[in-house]
Amino acid sequence: MEKESFDFQIERIVSVVRDSDARIVGLQFPEGFKRRSPGIAERIEEETDVRVIISGNPCFGACDLDVALLDKVDLLFHFGHAQLDDSSLESKVYFIETRSNADIAEVVKKALPELKGHKIGLITTVQHVHKLEDACSILDSGGKECVIGIGDSKIAYPGQVLGCNFSAARSEECDEYLYIGSGEFHPLGVSLSTGKRVLVADPFVNGVREVDPSRILRQRSAVIAKSLDASVFGIVISSKPGQERIELAEKLKSLAQKHEKQAHILSMDLVTPDQLLQFKVDAFVNTACPRLAVDEVGRFNAPMLTPQEFEIVLGEKEWENLVFDEITGE
Incomplete structure (x- = not known):
């Protein structure tokens, strides 16, 4: 069986449901994870006594809770994002960050000779924040100085960037940035926000590229x-x-x-x-x-x-x- 690429924390969800009085549970996924929703819902229903409703609405981030579904369920599990600074829904909404299990070591090593500066800012999304210290060690061993910036109150983890918030990148002075992850929008945002060069180290394709904001x-x-x-x-x-x-x-x-x-x-x-x-x-x-x-x-x-x-x-x-x-x- 293929190893799961992301941690959906099913055992934690089942435990939370069993320890609650919930009868109806909602699940909300960003687009890339929606295909996994039927299997996750089935397992929750098999291991608990609850009914599950899956949100079919688009989901663009932790800012985009399905409030209509929230009114219909006792608990809502929101996948793929870290909680923002709003604590008003803490008792009813659980954020399942869906961390990636991808090995980042090889692609960070591949990025080392492409980095032109000495002081490198490390940035990523919530899926890879738990790997930033490992990436920092690799950069340090390659003769670089590594910095992981602290963002503002909307940012849950050091080095984390959102599609609408690049404050972690601006909090520390550095020569250039190394973004760990896939996609273009986040590293492009960092490049435009800071005016600095940004390299992307994509662990899913084991490739390194420079973003071009032009x-x-x-x-x-x-x-x-x-x-x-x-x-x-x-x-x-x-x-x-x-x-x-x-x-x-x-x-x-x-x-x-x-x-x-x-x-x-x-x-x-x-x-x-x-x-x-x-x-x-x-x-x-x-x-x-x-x-x-x-x-x-x-x-x-x-x-x-x-x-x-x-x-x-x-x-x-x-x-x-x-x-x-x-x-x-x-």
Whole structure:
């Protein structure tokens, strides 16, 4: 039997359920783990007396709890993310971080000769944070100085970055960064947030590559350019617990009015191109998940700006100050 690549903590979940008075349990998974949900649900039901309901809604992070399902269940197990700084749901929601069992040693050793600087910042997602000290030892033995930064209150572990928060990367001075994991968005965000070189060490393909933020910067510059003549803006907010930034939306609306522009606040749960299709504005401003404007670029019926880009359009900031939008803590 193939060894499980991720730890879904089934025994812990069964123990929590058995020790509770729960009768109905909810499971919520990000897209990459959804295919595992039927087997996990079946095992929980076989080993306990509860009924399981699996969330079929998209899940983009710990900020994106299925609040509708939460009202229907006694316990909710949220997979793939670490808890954010909101403790109001601690008694009902359990965050199953789903750590990776992948060996990172070989790919970190492969990255060593590609690192140009001496002081290296180590960063990753929650799936690999337990391997950062091992990676640090490898870098130290290769003559590098290793730093693992502490993020703000939204960051659960040293060295951890989210798709909307790169504070751990900015907390320590270093020459460049080594990101352990797969995907492009997190290391790209670090590169744009810090202005430093970022190498990706992907343990799943045993490959090393350097991220290039130039394509994203060209895309974002094009979105800004298309919005320069806009006079009517739709400021989008999400009702998701960890994404709702109503105060920011109100601030941006006031800023638009200061520049004699029209701005309307649009509230919804899931923000998609289809949801916005009927709103006839010159440009949108996204205050929901920061990834939306970048991941869905070109799919909206009007340019989708980040709050920082909106300020550039209004002349409040310079183009050179373009950075990724983030949802930060204290």
